[in-house]
Amino acid sequence: MTAAISLAVVDDHPLFREGVIRSLTEMEGLSIVGEGSSKDDALRIAATHRPDVLLLDISMPGGGLEAISLILEQIPDQKIVMLTVSEASDDVMAALKYGAKGYVLKGVGARALADIIRSVAAGNSYVAPTLSARLISEGGSSTEVNPFVALTDREREVLELASGGLSNKHIGLKLDLHEKTIKHHMTQIFAKLGVTNRTEAAMAFRDELEKRRQ
Template sequence: MIGAIRIAIVDDHPLFREGVTRSLSEIGGFEIVGEGATAQDAERIASTVQPDILLLDISMPGGGLSAVASILADHPAQKIVMLTVSETNADVTTALNAGVQGYILKGVGSRALADILRNVAAGEGYLTPTLSARLLSDLQSPQSADGVADRLRQLTERQAEILRLVAEGLSNKEVALRLELQEKTVKHHMTGVLSKLNVRNRTEAALMVREFRDRDRSRS
């Protein structure tokens, strides 16, 4: 191992912060480099400490989701993971669309949390499986597999290529680098993708593509 993963925790419950700090310290491989209780604290820590991963709650003074938007506007490379009790689709999709790398429900075991954080530090994304399943269920209810296939066929070759990378968890910036495009060009193509697939955001588009692939594999 090259070095410990630097973690900052922002949550307005001191006992919860202490518990996460103690658990990660006991497991090893992590260094807690900052703590806070408000959105302002999160923004300050991201600016001055620049942790490898910033763990944020949603319900805190100033709002965790507001902090995400502000932080990523100034520090787009900052990895953020939401650790929260909120299970609402609105919060999940807002967080993912804003650019967080992970969304974890409180109650997760300490070793599972450590594994997730290691994966996020390595560049992977994470969404609690029950939340992912719920989003997929919401997407499936109004449309058949054949309908999804028809919509996917409407995409241009470039749109399909971009959507495939988005479904793999890449951000617009990462897609742009991979395909040697301008980020604004990727955003333009994604606007077309959302319109053709009749979905509200990139998260729903990615989930639709993953579910279609799973169905296709199960048939073969």
């Protein structure tokens, strides 16, 4: 028998959180291992319980978006799904930029949410269809956007060191982070800059510095 997918739900609205937990508990193959109401709770739950999928609200004490980067810095393979009322494109883009694997609106039904969780646990990504269509539409008129804007402060720091010729191992030592964490940051950097290797990333970084000097 396949092991149940472990979940944690972090939302500062008790009634909503309890409803989600109750609904998902009734779904076959899903197991709730933790719940909380703030960014600090999310960090603690991720570190202590290591759920297969962590459901986070955006609007909660400490900030859901802020929690994403902090969690992934410590646990790079943690799968995070935002469950929120926010349909703002900026929030969607920020969540995906920071590393969330899914973005779901709170109007979703329990069965659909369970299917999304199973899909994300299997390694897929998900964005609510209405939001995905909007992002594609808006993206069509924003081809001039500088991809370096999408990098987090940590990713810029890692890219700068990588461009200086340091290996993942040495970057990790310099920043006091695990080599696996640096590898995760490099993967994110490649994806955001549209490059496939360190050399291309370094060249893009140098070109960007040159543009800023002009």
